[in-house]
Amino acid sequence: MSIRTTSDQWWKNGVVYCLDVETFLDGDGDGVGDLAGLTERIDYLAGMGVTALWLMPYYPTPDRDDGYDIVDFYGVDHRLGTLGQFVELVRTARDRGMRVIVDLVVNHTSVQHPWFQSARSDPASPFRDWYVWVDEPQDDPTLKETFPGEQHGVWAYDRRAKQYYLHRFYSHQPDLNVANPAVREEIARIIGFWLQLGVSGFRIDAVPFLLELAGVADAPTVDPHRYLKDMRSFVQRRHGEAILLGEVNVPPDQQREFFGDEDGDELHMVFNFSVMQRIYLALARQDATPVERALAKLPAVPFDSQWATFLRNHDELTLDQLTEAERAEVFAAFGPDPEMQLYGRGLRRRLPPMLGGDIDRVKMAYSLLFSLPGTPVLFYGEEIGMGENLAADERLAVRTPMQWSDEPGAGFSSADPRRFPVPLTEGEFGPLAVNVAAQRRDPDSLLNWFERLIRRRRETPELGFGRWSIVETDARAVLAHRCDWDGTTVVATHNFSPEPCRVRLELDGLDDVVAFHDLLGGGREDLAEPAIDLTLGGYGYRWLRVQRKDQRLVP
Secondary structure (H helix, E strand, O other), rough: OOOOOOOOOOOHHOOOOEOOOHHHHOOOOOOOOHHHHHHHHHHHHHHOOOOEEOOOOOOOOOOOOOOOOOOOOOOOOOOOOOOHHHHHHHHHHHHHHOOOEEEEEOOEOOOHHHHHHHHHHOOOOOOHHHHEEOOOOOOOOOOOOOOOOOOOEEEEEEOOOOEEEEOOOOOOOOEEEEOHHHHHHHHHHHHHHHHHHOOEEEEOOOOOOOOOOOOOOOOOOHHHHHHHHHHHHHHHOOOOOOEEEEOOOHHHHHHHHOOOOOOOOOOOOEOHHHHHHHHHHHHHOOOOOHHHHHHHOOOOOOOOEEEEEOOOOOOOEEOOOOOOOHHHHHHHOOOOOOEEEOOOOEEEHHHHOOOOHHHHHHHHHHHHHHHHOEEEEEEOHHOOOOOOOOOHHHHHOOOOOOOOOOHHHOOOOOOOHOOOOOOOOOOHHHOOOOOOHHHOOOOHHHHHHHHHHHHHHHHHHHHHEEEEEEEEOOOEEEEEEOOOOOEEEEEEEEEEOOEEEEEEEEEOOOOOOOEEEOOOOOEEOOOOOOOEEEEEEEEEEEEEEEEEEOOOOOO
C-alpha cells in the first residue's frame, strides 16, 4: 500500500501547459523565442493558474525536426539562451508556484551528434554499439515507419560506416540502442543533470519505441518495463516529487502495462490517446456514446498514477486508434481538404477552426477536458483560441508563434516576420482577431473563461483524486460522469448536440442528498430525492457538487 499523500501528488490536481520556447516570446529581437522571453511571461502563466510548464526540446540541434534532433543532451540551443537562463526560468517559475518538466528524447539523436559521428567513423569506436547497425536489413513488418510516406523505410545506409542504421523516425535521427547498458547509464546521467538544475519531471517521447528492438537480427534485448521501473526508481531517489509523463499511444489494455504493478512503479502519468481520439468522433457525430465507451474501456490505474488528458498537442492530431470508417467521419467533419490531413491518420489543425469558431462548442469541449479523469494538459495558445497555419510544413502548422497582440509580429517579436521559426497564423484566427492583449481587456473572452475554469478545476479535487463512474442518461448526446472523493461527489454533464435537452441523473448511494451546487454557473438547488433533473442548452455543460445532509460545502 502506498503511503504517499495527496500533497505529494501535486500533478494529480494540476494543470500542465506545453510550449515551445522558440515560438513563445522573443526576448532579444532576433526573431526566435527564447528563455528570457519565456521568463518574462511567467506571471501571465501563473495568473492563468498553470501549475506545471512542459517545455518542448530546447537542446542544441540542427533543427531539422523542430528540435527533436538533438546534438547535446546537456545544453541549451544557442538561439534560445544559456544554462544560466534556464536555471533562472526554473527558479522564477517555482517562485510563482509552478514546476517545470522537460522533454526527454532518448529514442534517437541527430546524425550530427558526436556519439553518432564517432560510431560511424570506426567499427571499434566505443559508441558503435550505442546505435543499431546491420549489414543488410531484413524485410520485417514489425518495424513500421513512424511517419508513413516520409521515411521510405526504417533503415538508412551510411557510406562511411558501410552498414545500415535503424531510424524509426526520420533518417537524420538514428535510433539509440537503449538495450546497451552504457546507453542506459548515460540516460540516467542526463536525467540526473536536469533534476539537479531544478526540473520536476520529464515527458518521455515515444515510450513504446524506447526499447523495442523486435525483428532486429542479433540485437540485444532488455525488458522495457524493467527499465521503466529502474528509471522511476532512479528519479524518485534523486528528486522525490519528480514525475515521468509518458507518450504511449497504444490501446488502453496495453497502456495499463506502462503504469507498472498494482502500486504503480513505472510511469506516473500516461497520455490518454484513446479517449482523446473518441472525443473528436463524438464531436463529429454530436453523440457522446464514443466517449462513454472509451471511458468504460479504461483500466483502473494505481494510486500513484494518473491519466494525462488533452484535446490537442504539438504533433498531428492522430486518429490512428479509430477504424478507417470512423477516421473518415472525423476527416469529413473537421479536415475534409487533403492539406488538412497528415500521414493518413491525423489532422494538422487546432480545435477552434475545426469547430468553425463556435465558442459555445469550444467551451463545452474544454469543460469536458478539465472534468475528465486525469490531469488536463494544454498546448500554448489554446487559452485564446489560436488557429493553425496550413502553409507551414507538416506538424509546424499548429506550432505557430504565440499571439500576444495585434501589433506587427503579433507581439511575439520585433524582428522581420520572415525570420520567425514558423510563419504567423493569418485570417480570422490570426493575431489581428485573436490575441492575449485584447482578451485580457474583455471579461467575456475565452482567456478569462479559461482562467475561471482552471481556478475551479484546482478547487475541485474530486476530479483529480476521485474515483469516477459513468452516470446513465437517456440522451445519447449527453455524457454524464461522477467523481467521488473523501466523502464528496461532483457530477459533470456535457451536451455534444446543438439542441437543448433535459436529463435525469440518478445518484446511486446518495440517499441523504439535500442539494447541489453549480460550480461553474453558481447557485444552489435543493433536492427532495437522490436524483437531479437538469436542462442543458445546446453544447451546454455543468459541474455539480452534491451536498449531503449535515455536510458543509464550500461553494
